[in-house]
Amino acid sequence: MSFSTNPQGGPVFSIKMEMGSTTENPLHTHPNGQLIMTQYGSVTLQTDQGYWMVPPLCAVWVPVGIRHRARADDQALIHFLYIQPGLDQLPDHCCTLDLSPMVREMIIHLSDLNADYEPGSQTHRLALVLLETLNQMPSRQLHVPVPEDKVLQTIAQHMQQQPDARPTMADWAKALAMSERTLARHMLKHTGMSFGRWRQQFMMMLALQKLGSGMSVKSTARELGYTSISAFISVFKSILGETPSRYIS
Template sequence: MKHSSDYPLETRPVMGFDDSYPAGFVDPPHAHQRAQLTYCEKGVMTVISAANSFILPPRRAIWLPAGTVHEVHCRNAVASYTLYIDPALDTSAQQARVFEVSDLVRALIFEVGHFHPDYDLEGRDGEIARLLLSEIRRMPLLPSALAMPSDPRLLRVCRTLVDNPADQRDIDGWAALAAMGRRTFTRAFREETGAGLATWRQQVRLMAAISRLAEGQPVTTVAYDVGYESPSAFSAVFHRIFGMAPSAFIGLAPGQD
């Protein structure tokens, strides 16, 4: 397994490498002096910062501004590319975000990921790196972020749901897990996440569903895996939120060829 510390990241404004992680891999909280772009080619990653939890499905990428403390969880085996970028090159990207990856951006990421550490800044390699940064700004964002609470009691609840979206505990069960009274729990949860527990859990389930659908898993399997009582109930919610049926999302997902 490769590590960023193994690479001379400061020699050029954009540096990167390909990497792979086994199922169940966890990279504990850390930060980088440079902005980070991670593209997930295969598998599903969860990236958790202090403010948000992001689902990173296949053929999507996440941008993390320099200094963002984050941890990474791999639900299954993951193949990825990670680029480290001088933050001065993209001052408009001050928020962590997950975005779509066009065929052009994917190809550019692959190219930069194989550059020699001393690539020519004024030649073809330098032009490719600049084009990649320009194209990244044009990529549409994905609804893949969940607001995370700072209260450790509430954070315990949220992490449990992220790990298992199908957990069917009721509000009293979650309040008990947080060691809080029901009213205190519901009030504090809304204050810290901006949503009630039911809405937040629905977001967790839909984000988990997106990652599974992007892998090509059947709609019925996904519906039950993320906690819905039936595929029809799942499809109704998915269509209401995303404006399309889950089967249509599978058809649009890159890499399902």
């Protein structure tokens, strides 16, 4: 199944898609703002500036005109909420929103209703309540910045291909013919994070993809180069607020 890039509906409407296999759509934009929420499974959003993770109880907000693509794992059920420009008070940049159970249930219910509804109808009233409540949801820092920078692109590509290798910053500085201090400054300038924090965030993005595809916690930890499963669980919970086992349940 492919993602629809410009579906039609009312000023605020939601559609759902159940993926039968790992799916990734091409980079595209929308004339409406888009909120991507998973009911189960894993989704990672990519933009020109990096990646956003979508853990349970959260959703990623994509403003109008932002180039992006979403990667959904096998058997994921995703809800796409579309909002006409000017109706929301959400940020003008991508962010991960921490959704309350009530907001999640409203989005799920709206996905089951006709997207092309009449003004003043019950569906319209539900959409307006959802929009007002959504504007109050807090954001979470689950962004992995990977800008169009040769150094960062090189490191990110290696981590995706060999996530268990885990070279240190000293190893990377040597490979890139840079001093450790220069690499540390470069990382902070382009990502706003230390090398260690950025790598940790990137690893958790990979962990979400693997867990969402059905891989066990133990196998995921091993594939990411963790020698201790307890260390992996601790890092996962510190960043995502849930243990891996609770996430996949």
